[in-house]
Amino acid sequence: MGKKSVVFVAELSYMEKLEVALKSxxxxxxxxxxxxxxxxxxxxxxxxxxxxxEAIDSEILNCRVSAESFKQFSLPSAHIHYAxxxxxxxxxxxxxxxxxxxxxxxxxxQDLSPLFEVDLNGFGIGAVVDRPTTTEGFNxxxxxxxxxxWRQHKVTDSLFDLTKEHHQNVYGxxxxxxxxxxxxxxxxxxxxxxxxxSDKDQYGYGDLEWYDAFKGxxxxxxxxxxxxxxxxxxxxxxxxxxWFYYALSWEEILLRKPSLKLSFSDMVGDxxxxxxxxxxxxxxxxxxxxxxxxxxxxxxVLAHSHFGFNLVKLEQYPNLILYPSFDPLTSRxxxxxxxxxxxxNPFNEVDHITExxxxxxxxxxxxxxxxxxxxxxxxxxxxxxxxxxVEAVRDYIDTIER
Numbered sequence: 001m002g003k004k005s006v007v008f009v010a011e012l013s014y015m016e017k018l019e020v021a022l023k024s025x026x027x028x029x030x031x032x033x034x035x036x037x038x039x040x041x042x043x044x045x046x047x048x049x050x051x052x053x054e055a056i057d058s059e060i061l062n063c064r065v066s067a068e069s070f071k072q073f074s075l076p077s078a079h080i081h082y083a084x085x086x087x088x089x090x091x092x093x094x095x096x097x098x099x100x101x102x103x104x105x106x107x108x109x110q111d112l113s114p115l116f117e118v119d120l121n122g123f124g125i126g127a128v129v130d131r132p133t134t135t136e137g138f139n140x141x142x143x144x145x146x147x148x149x150w151r152q153h154k155v156t157d158s159l160f161d162l163t164k165e166h167h168q169n170v171y172g173x174x175x176x177x178x179x180x181x182x183x184x185x186x187x188x189x190x191x192x193x194x195x196x197x198s199d200k201d202q203y204g205y206g207d208l209e210w211y212d213a214f215k216g217x218x219x220x221x222x223x224x225x226x227x228x229x230x231x232x233x234x235x236x237x238x239x240x241x242x243w244f245y246y247a248l249s250w251e252e253i254l255l256r257k258p259s260l261k262l263s264f265s266d267m268v269g270d271x272x273x274x275x276x277x278x279x280x281x282x283x284x285x286x287x288x289x290x291x292x293x294x295x296x297x298x299x300x301v302l303a304h305s306h307f308g309f310n311l312v313k314l315e316q317y318p319n320l321i322l323y324p325s326f327d328p329l330t331s332r333x334x335x336x337x338x339x340x341x342x343x344x345n346p347f348n349e350v351d352h353i354t355e356x357x358x359x360x361x362x363x364x365x366x367x368x369x370x371x372x373x374x375x376x377x378x379x380x381x382x383x384x385x386x387x388x389x390v391e392a393v394r395d396y397i398d399t400i401e402r
Contacts, residue, residue, distance in 0.1 A: 030056030
């Protein structure tokens with residue numbers, strides 16, 4: 001079987017993200033013919049990438065697109081670039097009949113070759129339902145495209161005409177594609193486009209079932225919206241998987257080294273011990289001293305809001321992990337790994353957390369000025385007894401068997 005064709009659209013600020021997506025694509029399968037529609041990526045990058053990809057019988061093509069005809073169109077969000085409309089031009093560059101279009105803000109955890117065998121039932125594209133936004137339209141971040149069908153139906157011309165008429169009233173090129181194909185598209189399994197960028201938003205909408213609707217790790221993780229894994233805020237699932245492929249070297253990928261089977265935590269190592277603090281303030285009592293005293297303990301700090309700078313500046317300590325506007329799934333995962341809890345938030349308690357910790361059978365260490373427990377179960381120290389708390393926590397850690 002010959003090379004399988006995939007298409008990306010990218011602009012200069014997304015070159016690094018494109019390369020991470022390419023790493024994940026090539027980690028599972030070789031023999032790719034990769035078209036990159038762009039207006040400004042450096043030619044040296046393509047030269048370097050082609051040298052690398054030779055090792056897995058693959059190639060990458062620099063497909064220059066004139067942006068002038070696209071800049072006039074409205075964009076639905078600040079994080080979306082006009083280059084997204086470049087995919088209208090796919091038939092002008094792709095020579096093969098079947099091509100797979102992929103967004104750059106995706107990670108591929110499996111071989112995507114099965115998508116090239118899908119019977120589209122006479123339709124021009126196959127895509128995944130745009131969940132959780134709708135149950136009817138499709139998300140255009142992954143599309144299996146029948147190029148001959150597009151050419152026969154002059155899809156590119158029709159898309160331009162529709163865009164000129166409707167671009168101010170629909171969600172970018174995705175809205176236009178849905179207008180054109182309406183119900184005439186083949187539905188692919190959800191695993192090929194799980195939109196984890198919606199995680200924080202769905203929690204805000206009160207959709208608590210969203211996190212359990214898809215079980216396991218999908219074949220394609222799509223980091224939609226502005227909640228990207230490369231930003232400082234931890235808002236979505238599978239953030240660690242993006243960083244795993246970011247960290248992988250091309251040598252590890254091309255030589256199929258055993259590290260491909262690892263995870264991000266395997267690669268960078270994990271802390272031997274974990275604790276948590278649920279807070280509604282950036283002024284957590286004696287946090288910096290505790291961070292210094294326990295460099296081997298990961299401090300997971302969760303809040304329903306964004307964090308103030310008094311807390312953010314403490315990220316200089318690598319054992320501080322912040323979760324702003326946390327969701328139930330994040331909370332659940334943190335509670336599954338902690339060894340003890342620090343009740344050192346000086347203001348109102350968050351989510352009755354001490355009761356939850358007691359139900360888990362874990363010890364809680366607190367100060368008199370921050371204690372939220374009325375049952376007497378917490379180990380409570382006077383406000384000036386930080387050293388005594390450190391000693392007590394140290395004694396407890398020494399009893400933990402690993």
